[in-house]
Amino acid sequence: MAGMDREFKELLISVTIVIIGFWTIVQLTSGLIWDWNGWKALEPQSYPPCEVNNFLQFTCSTAWIGMIETIKIAILATFFGMLLSLPLGLLSSRNLFPNYITYPSRAIVSACRSLPSLIWAIVFVIIVGLGPTAGVLAMSIYTVGYLGKMQYESIEGMNSDPLEAANAMGLTKAEISLWVVIPEAANHLIAQMIFMFEYNVRSGTVIGIVGAGGIGYYINLYLKFLEYERVAAYLVIIFLVVLIIDMVSIYLRSFFVDDSEKTKPSWSGLILPPKETVGPPRSNNPRQF
């Protein structure tokens, strides 16, 4: 019963903070995000005319179009980045390959990571022109650098016993990578990929400023028209979307940790601390442990 009370109290505090935060934001953005008539920032553009039914009118707003484009860019960049980074991550692992392979491979991974995605976006806007293609390319390259490093670090940190057994059997490096390393490191690799998607959504909002597509393009546009309230409203939308993706990402990643079977992931676990199943009951007396 005491546990229920504590949970309820913590939930109440969380909900109150969210409501106060939301109200503050609504006031700061002069009703551009939301007023009593609805979600203003999600009003459809005047041109081209919105032909969907009233209930889905928000899908014609620049906020929606921009945000969806950003998410699409992030999905593609994560996919292509993962495709390229996995072989590079394996080739960069010193517990799998000799130095004459790992050094060049690490150099490629480092080179991809050396420039931030915004600079890559500028480079690709020059090469392929304005639009989301430049964004996908820029973020794919950055993903290779970032994800590749995380991958080879987790592969190098994996238990050496399965590798030794496979080496002693005489399996080739490709077979060891495919049948030992990838299954053994799968949890880490999947969790890193989900994290990278979340990261790409966040950085994808910025690259639009240099013309590489996404919601950043509209933010840049409204900045030029000095519509600062609308810019603030879009930033808040980005914040909310990133927050939701972040929470979903934490939830999904919690399935891919080694103790996920012992502590089943739950949505409430994102906000509330885990339930205490072992150990002595909490005491209100700080001296008593």
Place this chain on the structure above:
Amino acid sequence: MPAVVRLENLEVGFRSTLLSIEKLEISSGEILAITGPSGIGKTSLLRTISGLLRPISGLVQVDGVRSPERPRRGTIGYIPQKLGLVRHSSVWANVMLGSRAARSSSDSKERAINSIIAMGLEEKKYESVKRLSGGQQRRVAIARTLAQRPKLILADEFLSELDEKTSMKVTKAVTNYVSASGAAMILVEHDIARAKEISDRLLIIDDGRLNPFITDTSILEV
């Protein structure tokens, strides 16, 4: 009987010598047990023979191939102390790993199934290895090695964590394989009585040297 393993003037260790062996040969169909106090270099010897650890000096020859050249694929089946299983994969995937590593690629599935049955793991075939008990995991590692059909089995305390009945069943499967296939086996075992029972020869490592006087189980008094 031809020698599957030949060791000559071998110095085993990382930077300093842990263990010296003047001469040792293990013939086809023979089971050799090695025992001795902890930390004396038994596991290092197995790792050196398997090619995982470079010898400080001396000759290591497995199936006619001299170190540092590696013997042919699938020649050595290694059961490390910590088993070396892919924990996130199923029993089947782990045993198939051994089967795929075999010298002959034919009937790999059949070999894997037979090994799983021999270890009494048919009901756990699709279960993730990490969900199995310590003893079951050990049987998976043995099944993986049997599916590989190696010419040399290196086993580091492969019967620990097994109850007596299972231990006997596993021992029978392994010894049958060795005698039927003409493979050789080197096992590290702390339980001298058990080692004596399984092996054709028992070597005791004492003070970093293989004791040359106690090499025959028939004359060993425990």
